[in-house]
Amino acid sequence: MPEPGASPFWWERDQLHYDKGHLRFAGEKVQAIARRFGTPTFVYSASRIRENLARIREALETIGRPYRLHYAMKANRFAPILTLMANEKLCGIDACAPEEVMHAMGCGFKESDISYTATAVSNSDLDTLVRFKKLHINCDAVSTLRRLGQRDPGRDIGLRINPAMGVGYGENELLHYSGNATTKFGIYREQFDEALETAAKHRLSITTLHLHTGCGYLGKQLPVWEQILTEAKTFADRIPGLKTINLGGGLGVPHTSRDTPLDLKAWAAVIKNVFGDSGLTIEIEPGDYIAKDAGLLILTANTVETRQTTRYIGVDGGFNLAVEPAFYHLPFEPVAVRLRPGAPCPVTVAGNINEALDIFAENIWLPPIQEEDALALINAGAYASSMSSNHCMRGKFREVLLF
Amino acid sequence: MPEPGASPFWWERDQLHYDKGHLRFAGEKVQAIARRFGTPTFVYSASRIRENLARIREALETIGRPYRLHYAMKANRFAPILTLMANEKLCGIDACAPEEVMHAMGCGFKESDISYTATAVSNSDLDTLVRFKKLHINCDAVSTLRRLGQRDPGRDIGLRINPAMGVGYGENELLHYSGNATTKFGIYREQFDEALETAAKHRLSITTLHLHTGCGYLGKQLPVWEQILTEAKTFADRIPGLKTINLGGGLGVPHTSRDTPLDLKAWAAVIKNVFGDSGLTIEIEPGDYIAKDAGLLILTANTVETRQTTRYIGVDGGFNLAVEPAFYHLPFEPVAVRLRPGAPCPVTVAGNINEALDIFAENIWLPPIQEEDALALINAGAYASSMSSNHCMRGKFREVLLF
Numbered sequence: 001m002p003e004p005g006a007s008p009f010w011w012e013r014d015q016l017h018y019d020k021g022h023l024r025f026a027g028e029k030v031q032a033i034a035r036r037f038g039t040p041t042f043v044y045s046a047s048r049i050r051e052n053l054a055r056i057r058e059a060l061e062t063i064g065r066p067y068r069l070h071y072a073m074k075a076n077r078f079a080p081i082l083t084l085m086a087n088e089k090l091c092g093i094d095a096c097a098p099e100e101v102m103h104a105m106g107c108g109f110k111e112s113d114i115s116y117t118a119t120a121v122s123n124s125d126l127d128t129l130v131r132f133k134k135l136h137i138n139c140d141a142v143s144t145l146r147r148l149g150q151r152d153p154g155r156d157i158g159l160r161i162n163p164a165m166g167v168g169y170g171e172n173e174l175l176h177y178s179g180n181a182t183t184k185f186g187i188y189r190e191q192f193d194e195a196l197e198t199a200a201k202h203r204l205s206i207t208t209l210h211l212h213t214g215c216g217y218l219g220k221q222l223p224v225w226e227q228i229l230t231e232a233k234t235f236a237d238r239i240p241g242l243k244t245i246n247l248g249g250g251l252g253v254p255h256t257s258r259d260t261p262l263d264l265k266a267w268a269a270v271i272k273n274v275f276g277d278s279g280l281t282i283e284i285e286p287g288d289y290i291a292k293d294a295g296l297l298i299l300t301a302n303t304v305e306t307r308q309t310t311r312y313i314g315v316d317g318g319f320n321l322a323v324e325p326a327f328y329h330l331p332f333e334p335v336a337v338r339l340r341p342g343a344p345c346p347v348t349v350a351g352n353i354n355e356a357l358d359i360f361a362e363n364i365w366l367p368p369i370q371e372e373d374a375l376a377l378i379n380a381g382a383y384a385s386s387m388s389s390n391h392c393m394r395g396k397f398r399e400v401l402l403f
Numbered sequence: 404m405p406e407p408g409a410s411p412f413w414w415e416r417d418q419l420h421y422d423k424g425h426l427r428f429a430g431e432k433v434q435a436i437a438r439r440f441g442t443p444t445f446v447y448s449a450s451r452i453r454e455n456l457a458r459i460r461e462a463l464e465t466i467g468r469p470y471r472l473h474y475a476m477k478a479n480r481f482a483p484i485l486t487l488m489a490n491e492k493l494c495g496i497d498a499c500a501p502e503e504v505m506h507a508m509g510c511g512f513k514e515s516d517i518s519y520t521a522t523a524v525s526n527s528d529l530d531t532l533v534r535f536k537k538l539h540i541n542c543d544a545v546s547t548l549r550r551l552g553q554r555d556p557g558r559d560i561g562l563r564i565n566p567a568m569g570v571g572y573g574e575n576e577l578l579h580y581s582g583n584a585t586t587k588f589g590i591y592r593e594q595f596d597e598a599l600e601t602a603a604k605h606r607l608s609i610t611t612l613h614l615h616t617g618c619g620y621l622g623k624q625l626p627v628w629e630q631i632l633t634e635a636k637t638f639a640d641r642i643p644g645l646k647t648i649n650l651g652g653g654l655g656v657p658h659t660s661r662d663t664p665l666d667l668k669a670w671a672a673v674i675k676n677v678f679g680d681s682g683l684t685i686e687i688e689p690g691d692y693i694a695k696d697a698g699l700l701i702l703t704a705n706t707v708e709t710r711q712t713t714r715y716i717g718v719d720g721g722f723n724l725a726v727e728p729a730f731y732h733l734p735f736e737p738v739a740v741r742l743r744p745g746a747p748c749p750v751t752v753a754g755n756i757n758e759a760l761d762i763f764a765e766n767i768w769l770p771p772i773q774e775e776d777a778l779a780l781i782n783a784g785a786y787a788s789s790m791s792s793n794h795c796m797r798g799k800f801r802e803v804l805l806f
Contacts, residue, residue, distance in 0.1 A: 120705055182713040188711045307586075312585075
């Protein structure tokens with residue numbers, strides 16, 4: 001492991017670092033993985049997943065309330081990852097579709113360890129969900145309450161609310177989910193009475209209040225987050241018998257050298273500040289934070305040449321396997337698997353899909369890369385394989401969980 | 404069929420229009436399709452595909468040169484569509500991955516009717532491609548030329564060039580592919596001599612010059628397009644024995660009431676103006692223009708309610724099935740399958756994926772929609788099912804080709 005601060009590579013850490021010029025991940029040489037498994041291959045680190053979960057649990061302990069930690073499986077549903085979590089009882093599951101519920105159970109999770117929160121829930125979804133009596137269902141709309149109540153009156157449920165904050169908070173990614181513009185998520189204050197009445201009509205006991213406040217947040221968003229939680233508490237105060245407050249996920253990980261990791265103690269202090277004496281169980285549902293930095297996407301450079309004055313590296317995977325750079329403008333930083341001697345130079349790394357936006361990185365400094373060298377895209381553990389498509393019939397890849 | 408100009412629905416046409424309050428597509432009631440096949444279901448019209456191809460052929464005839472028309476199968480590779488085209492000899496195929504070549508042949512296309520143009524081509528891709536001796540391969544990079552030449556010296560090939568235009572053309576979607584910034588596509592003028600030398604070294608005969616100039620262009624981009632073609636001709640003039648100029652695809656279709664359809668006669672006149680006396684065969688490769696308006700995505704409204712003051716319709720499909728609104732900011736306009744009595748009102752149509760960007764339309768005017776009503780998203784025939792993912796395990800859908 002490198003000395004802190006000594007590395008020119010901001011992302012180096014225990015279990016992801018160079019050793020004698022070779023990138024090692026989870027104790028293995030990445031080049032050896034590429035050679036044996038071929039590329040494109042996603043590799044995931046079981047120990048990094050355990051560490052990420054342990055770090056969150058440690059922070060949750062400081063709140064002084066009972067808590068439940070659910071993994072948002074939409075981030076990465078690779079069965080071995082789910083079975084690792086279920087087998088070691090590392091966490092529960094946040095599911096958002098009936099198929100996810102059944103996949104999680106197929107991988108070893110108990111029904112009672114799964115919390116369901118979705119939007120635009122169909123009757124067919126509900127017909128499947130009510131077969132699972134111990135599944136916890138959070139309702140995102142009055143319509144869902146009504147249709148669930150008709151099918152399964154008397155059930156314990158949750159309400160997903162949207163603590164719209166009025167104007168004044170400006171542009172902030174937290175507000176795409178719960179904020180000053182009307183979003184597709186949750187029950188607003190204007191519809192809250194109707195929601196309570198609808199639940200009462202069908203004897204649905206509201207045991208959980210759920211809110212999701214954004215995604216990918218780091219330290220600078222915490223003040224806004226605290227204001228949203230404070231607003232949410234005014235909803236919680238109106239539900240007698242409430243047992244649990246579910247604060248969603250959204251905990252972010254650094255994507256570039258300019259990002260500072262989320263201070264989990266500060267994050268937990270916000271929760272403690274608002275809900276520390278609420279008597280409620282705290283529930284959270286991270287996805288990215290658990291899985292993202294526990295995965296690499298290993299690709300092979302197949303084309304290395306200069307176009308005009310740009311040094312260009314073409315690789316054997318595209319945005320259909322890792323959509324965040326093209327569509328969310330989040331980088332999957334490509335790193336060299338082998339540190340060849342020679343000065344780093346700026347390069348553009350482009351995928352093999354016939355679309356202009358299929359670029360993984362522009363003007364990124366890499367050591368010399370030759371054709372047939374492997375490259376690793378870091379932070380590929382979440383929202384990559386789970387969102388992959390077979391666009392251009394380039395959808396083939398392999399996944400490997402390293403213990 | 405409605406009188407031109409008489410309809411409040413800009414997208415109405417023969418084979419896609421209301422009849423006694425019911426949307427009909429390809430001669431069938433869309434509601435009946437939804438009822439029998441369930442939703443989400445993509446339906447495609449064989450006759451619209453034939454019409455779109457016939458319209459292009461008619462325009463190509465006006466150039467006065469031999470021509471070939473290839474369908475860019477990455478737009479929609481649904482096997483029945485490919486077999487329709489192969490069986491009726493409507494067009495050839497533009498493929499961009501070895502799997503696409505084999506899928507097209509599996510659907511009935513002859514090897515010699517397929518043109519291959521890709522980027523970041525791997526050695527493994529080339530090892531597969533050279534098994535197909537009559538496949539036409541356009542090389543996108545000097546590296547590809549070298550590695551193809553090593554494997555199959557003496558082959559007839561094409562060069563994909565990038566006629567970079569220098570500064571001065573401003574923001575224009577055409578320039579994302581070939582323009583003033585260096586893109587990932589094609590061989591630039593600075594590398595053209597090296598490309599010719601590399602081809603010569605391996606006795607690769609350059610019979611085709613290929614350029615792709617953008618995607619989704621309508622009339623206003625034609626002047627820029629003409630400048631790019633003129634620039635490209637200076638490359639063509641340097642290749643003795645050149646037989647074919649391939650102008651790529653990119654022909655757009657209207658997405659909103661504000662768009663004017665591409666004037667194919669004006670488009671063909673540009674080609675004639677630049678290449679009419681070139682002695683070359685004209686090759687083009689549209690995808691969108693052939694397939695996009697030949698498809699609907701039928702969904703069901705499962706949640707209809709007001710959030711704050713926004714009328715909100717939740718449907719049983721998400722951006723994972725039709726990615727263009729969320730990621731490319733191109734609308735798939737939702738239209739009512741049944742015209743219920745009552746005044747239209749502005750609504751937001753949102754998908755069932757737990758992400759804020761999963762919105763199909765905001766503030767679009769629709770007639771009254773009730774829960775369990777079907778909705779149809781128009782222009783869903785291209786870059787929808789072919790790019791679909793199983794994100795949130797919401798990837799299930801059906802496809803139906805209507806004759």
